[in-house]
Amino acid sequence: MRHLLSTKDVTRDEAIALLDIAEDMADVANREVKKLPTLRGKTVVNLFFEDSTRTRVSFEVAAKRLSADVINFSAKGSSISKGESLKDTAQTLAAMGADAVVIRHSASGAPRVLADSGWIDAGIVNAGDGTHEHPTQALLDAFTIRRRLHGSGARGKALDGVTVTLVGDILHSRVARSNIWLLTTLGAAVSLVAPATLLPVSTTGWPVSVSYDLDAAIDSGPDVVMMLRIQAERMNAAFFPNAREYSRQWGLDDERVARLPAASIVMHPGPMNRGLEISANAADSAQSTVLEQVANGVSIRMAVLYQLLSGSAA
Amino acid sequence: MTARTVLQQADIARALTRISHEILESNRGSSGLVLLGIPTRGVLLAQRIGAILDSIEPGAGTVGALDVTMYRDDLAKNPTRAPNPTDIPADGIDGKTVILVDDVLYSGRTIRGALDALSDIGRPRAVRLAVLVDRGHRELPIRADFVGKNLPTSVEERIFVRLLETDGIDEVAIE
Amino acid sequence: MSVLAGSIKIVGATLPDGTTTDLFVDGGVFAGEASTGSTTTIDAAGLIALPGLVDLHTHLREPGFEQSETVLTGSRAAAIGGFTAVFAMANTLPVQDTAGVVEQVQSLGELHGYVTVRPVGAVTAGLAGERLSEIGAMAQSRAQVRVFSDDGQCVSDALLMRRALEYVKTFGGVVAQHAQDPRLTMGAQMNEGALSGELGLAGWPAVAEESIIARDVLLAQHVGARLHVCHVSTAGSVEVIRWAKARGVDVTAEVTPHHLLLTEQLAVGYDSRFKVNPPLRREEDVLALRAALADGTIDIVATDHAPHPVEAKDCAWDEAANGMVGLESALSVVHAAVVESGQLGWADIARVFSSKPAQIGRLAGYDAPFSTGSAANFTLYDPSATRVFSTGDLRGKSLNSPYLGRELPGRVIATIHNGYPTVLDGELVDAETVAKEASHG
Numbered sequence: 001m002r003h004l005l006s007t008k009d010v011t012r013d014e015a016i017a018l019l020d021i022a023e024d025m026a027d028v029a030n031r032e033v034k035k036l037p038t039l040r041g042k043t044v045v046n047l048f049f050e051d052s053t054r055t056r057v058s059f060e061v062a063a064k065r066l067s068a069d070v071i072n073f074s075a076k077g078s079s080i081s082k083g084e085s086l087k088d089t090a091q092t093l094a095a096m097g098a099d100a101v102v103i104r105h106s107a108s109g110a111p112r113v114l115a116d117s118g119w120i121d122a123g124i125v126n127a128g129d130g131t132h133e134h135p136t137q138a139l140l141d142a143f144t145i146r147r148r149l150h151g152s153g154a155r156g157k158a159l160d161g162v163t164v165t166l167v168g169d170i171l172h173s174r175v176a177r178s179n180i181w182l183l184t185t186l187g188a189a190v191s192l193v194a195p196a197t198l199l200p201v202s203t204t205g206w207p208v209s210v211s212y213d214l215d216a217a218i219d220s221g222p223d224v225v226m227m228l229r230i231q232a233e234r235m236n237a238a239f240f241p242n243a244r245e246y247s248r249q250w251g252l253d254d255e256r257v258a259r260l261p262a263a264s265i266v267m268h269p270g271p272m273n274r275g276l277e278i279s280a281n282a283a284d285s286a287q288s289t290v291l292e293q294v295a296n297g298v299s300i301r302m303a304v305l306y307q308l309l310s311g312s313a314a
Numbered sequence: 315m316t317a318r319t320v321l322q323q324a325d326i327a328r329a330l331t332r333i334s335h336e337i338l339e340s341n342r343g344s345s346g347l348v349l350l351g352i353p354t355r356g357v358l359l360a361q362r363i364g365a366i367l368d369s370i371e372p373g374a375g376t377v378g379a380l381d382v383t384m385y386r387d388d389l390a391k392n393p394t395r396a397p398n399p400t401d402i403p404a405d406g407i408d409g410k411t412v413i414l415v416d417d418v419l420y421s422g423r424t425i426r427g428a429l430d431a432l433s434d435i436g437r438p439r440a441v442r443l444a445v446l447v448d449r450g451h452r453e454l455p456i457r458a459d460f461v462g463k464n465l466p467t468s469v470e471e472r473i474f475v476r477l478l479e480t481d482g483i484d485e486v487a488i489e
Numbered sequence: 490m491s492v493l494a495g496s497i498k499i500v501g502a503t504l505p506d507g508t509t510t511d512l513f514v515d516g517g518v519f520a521g522e523a524s525t526g527s528t529t530t531i532d533a534a535g536l537i538a539l540p541g542l543v544d545l546h547t548h549l550r551e552p553g554f555e556q557s558e559t560v561l562t563g564s565r566a567a568a569i570g571g572f573t574a575v576f577a578m579a580n581t582l583p584v585q586d587t588a589g590v591v592e593q594v595q596s597l598g599e600l601h602g603y604v605t606v607r608p609v610g611a612v613t614a615g616l617a618g619e620r621l622s623e624i625g626a627m628a629q630s631r632a633q634v635r636v637f638s639d640d641g642q643c644v645s646d647a648l649l650m651r652r653a654l655e656y657v658k659t660f661g662g663v664v665a666q667h668a669q670d671p672r673l674t675m676g677a678q679m680n681e682g683a684l685s686g687e688l689g690l691a692g693w694p695a696v697a698e699e700s701i702i703a704r705d706v707l708l709a710q711h712v713g714a715r716l717h718v719c720h721v722s723t724a725g726s727v728e729v730i731r732w733a734k735a736r737g738v739d740v741t742a743e744v745t746p747h748h749l750l751l752t753e754q755l756a757v758g759y760d761s762r763f764k765v766n767p768p769l770r771r772e773e774d775v776l777a778l779r780a781a782l783a784d785g786t787i788d789i790v791a792t793d794h795a796p797h798p799v800e801a802k803d804c805a806w807d808e809a810a811n812g813m814v815g816l817e818s819a820l821s822v823v824h825a826a827v828v829e830s831g832q833l834g835w836a837d838i839a840r841v842f843s844s845k846p847a848q849i850g851r852l853a854g855y856d857a858p859f860s861t862g863s864a865a866n867f868t869l870y871d872p873s874a875t876r877v878f879s880t881g882d883l884r885g886k887s888l889n890s891p892y893l894g895r896e897l898p899g900r901v902i903a904t905i906h907n908g909y910p911t912v913l914d915g916e917l918v919d920a921e922t923v924a925k926e927a928s929h930g
Contacts, residue, residue, distance in 0.1 A: 001394070017396055024381070024397045033434040038384040066384075087803050107805030108689035109759030116758065117803075130807065132689030155399065174689060200686025201694070306384070311394030
């Protein structure tokens with residue numbers, strides 16, 4: 001694996017291999033010495049054009065557990081024009097000898113541009129690009145689902161037959177896109193629930209079913225309900241009337257959680273708007289995997305960095 | 315290249331039995347012994363040795379697996395390898411005598427990685443090394459304590475250890 | 490016309506109607522027979538003689554954005570593409586919204602002489618969409634502006650558009666509308682559809698173009714004015730224009746070469762060379778545009794040549810500028826899109842690339858090509874050539890061509906502007922010689 005830009009490019013075997021490696025990485029976290037020498041001498045740059053402390057720290061911990069050197073490069077608020085700074089920054093990092101660049105950017109496709117540009121010859125990891133994809137989030141979600149379903153016997157398994165319902169701002173969600181591709185590659189059946197204003201105008205070619213009715217979706221008893229964050233700026237752009245109406249129609253409130261089968265799990269990529277898309281009880285219930293998702297994020301990112309940075313360039 | 319079988323099923327069984335007896339002898343019994351096989355075939359050999367130990371002194375063969383992929387010093391020179399699970403017995407390795415088990419001892423780099431990995435997991439009382447075949451050409455100051463067969467080879471030759479569980483046959487061949 | 494220009498003899502050229510003939514140029518116009526002192530002879534065996542191409546939609550960027558293009562470099566790009574006249578869009582800095590600026594652009598064109606440069610005047614002052622610019626002054630200036638456009642911006646206010654249509658009519662001009670509802674396309678990055686959803690790029694819905702065109706044709710009919718629709722890009726727009734023409738609305742429309750050949754699929758790699766406004770559309774749209782050009786619903790091809798410096802494209806898609814250069818490749822691209830398929834013949838090419846755009850822009854001298862006494866503006870095109878298009882084929886200042894690395898048919902061998910050559914043997918005549926020829930006019 002040269003880069004990780006999109007889960008659409010990831011095959012089923014590659015995905016299972018990544019999840020399996022993440023299982024080994026998770027074991028390391030339980031040891032007294034939580035560190036492996038694997039990437040000693042490698043340099044990983046966290047290139048964040050957009051703030052995200054959670055994702056950056058997760059990648060930082062992952063790289064450090066593998067003994068890589070980590071450089072955090074926050075390019076936000078740079079005085080250079082935005083366009084210039086991607087190219088200039090990439091060339092600067094290339095000159096410094098970065099082996100991998102973990103990039104978060106507000107523009108969809110920026111990691112792909114970086115990978116194809118020839119400005120830098122490092123492995124590129126997409127840590128969230130605009131409204132496009134967030135592949136490591138989807139991998140950690142798949143990992144979390146697999147662990148909940150199969151426990152310690154999860155190695156080698158996919159998600160065949162698992163039903164997953166994604167609820168909320170599909171249109172702007174990079175988490176949703178990455179999950180749609182990855183989960184279906186792994187054999188899960190994905191359905192989307194959102195108001196029409198927060199769905200793409202066409203989902204032709206997407207391997208999903210689409211509906212507007214969360215109650216019907218809940219009553220169908222999905223194995224997984226994944227709630228997506230509603231960004232504050234959407235509320236001012238007439239995508240829906242107001243927070244109260246959104247919450248009533250598409251929020252996972254206590255009553256809806258109670259109607260879910262006991263074995264169903266509730267996921268959220270965080271940070272959560274408690275009381276808007278998810279109630280506090282739902283977020284803190286035994287069915288919620290919110291904290292596991294955070295812990296699993298480190299294991300998945302270790303697996304991704306290992307796959308990108310070990311091995312001769314094939 | 316022509317293949318030449320140097321150890322057959324009976325030879326392998328005999329070698330493992332002898333190694334088992336040597337382990338018990340050097341350890342003055344079976345107390346505190348932990349066998350850690352290095353994936354993939356080292357794990358199978360460790361399980362076989364564990365079974366033999368068990369038959370001599372019931373309860374003697376505590377067996378686990380120690381993957382060294384993440385500790386290799388040649389990761390950047392070879393295609394990416396998928397790591398194997400590491401399985402440390404519940405009691406851990408602190409204060410134990412760890413017998414590392416591998417199929418072939420060659421440069422010694424795998425064993426160096428294994429020693430690094432062990433030190434991240436705990437602090438054994440002693441670490442010993444058992445291998446089915448020692449083919450020479452060491453690149454590090456490492457030697458085996460228990461050897462099934464010494465096989466002087468040239469660097470051009472390749473050694474294949476095949477075991478029933480993975481290859482359908484027990485044999486060691488040179489090609 | 491240029492009385493001192495040398496005479497030229499073209500031997501064995503194939504005219505758009507398929508007949509083969511010799512052509513004689515003397516004193517800037519077509520002559521009935523060879524002059525006694527012919528200085529230049531061009532063997533045109535196997536070459537098609539097309540009337541000089543006229544681009545109703547070019548961005549020359551001067552004044553204000555000379556790092557992208559100048560009147561000189563844009564004129565050279567036009568000449569190598571077979572053009573003898575271009576209409577220079579108004580979004581310069583300062584904007585071409587006063588007589589002074591349009592006269593300056595016009596005289597720069599005359600000075601360099603590669604092509605006739607006709608400035609387009611802004612519809613609204615500063616392209617701000619608030620009040621009309623000095624349309625009368627520009628129309629009556631030495632530049633005699635007849636095409637008015639806020640291109641790059643849509644005249645979205647319905648009342649202002651109505652006034653513009655009426656006021657421009659007063660001076661015999663035409664409003665060329667960039668049809669794009671601004672609210673429906675806020676932050677838009679590419680054609681809205683399944684692909685934009687997958688790529689996470691904000692969608693530019695076809696309806697944002699079609700609704701403006703529908704409104705404008707109704708307005709044009711209501712006030713009895715002439716309307717020209719810039720860069721039509723969707724199948725739905727074609728239907729609206731076809732309906733309007735059937736109703737007798739005085740509307741004309743253009744399509745760009747890139748909308749005839751390229752589709753939105755090119756956005757998949759986020760290569761910003763394919764980012765343009767209006768965006769590349771679906772295959773169905775491309776096919777509808779080709780058919781509309783063939784049946785006359787769309788009147789002309791215009792390049793929307795939009796040069797940008799490297800840094801405007803060397804960045805993420807969202808941050809990249811809209812636009813592609815197109816003058817150098819236009820004829821080859823249209824050749825590939827609609828001539829090779831048999832939808833248009835060379836006589837149609839002469840119409841959509843020369844006589845009709847000249848007529849829409851009220852540019853004299855293009856109504857009777859190749860006839861004795863008419864201005865000698867033409868190009869010799871080798872339809873059998875093929876080439877892998879590369880930066881070496883570009884003559885403007887900017888390299889943002891979507892065709893780099895793509896095999897294209899045909900090649901311009903010679904271009905004659907007002908009786909003197911601007912391109913010979915497939916290469917530009919040097920600027921000094923061209924300027925000298927032009928100054929004799």
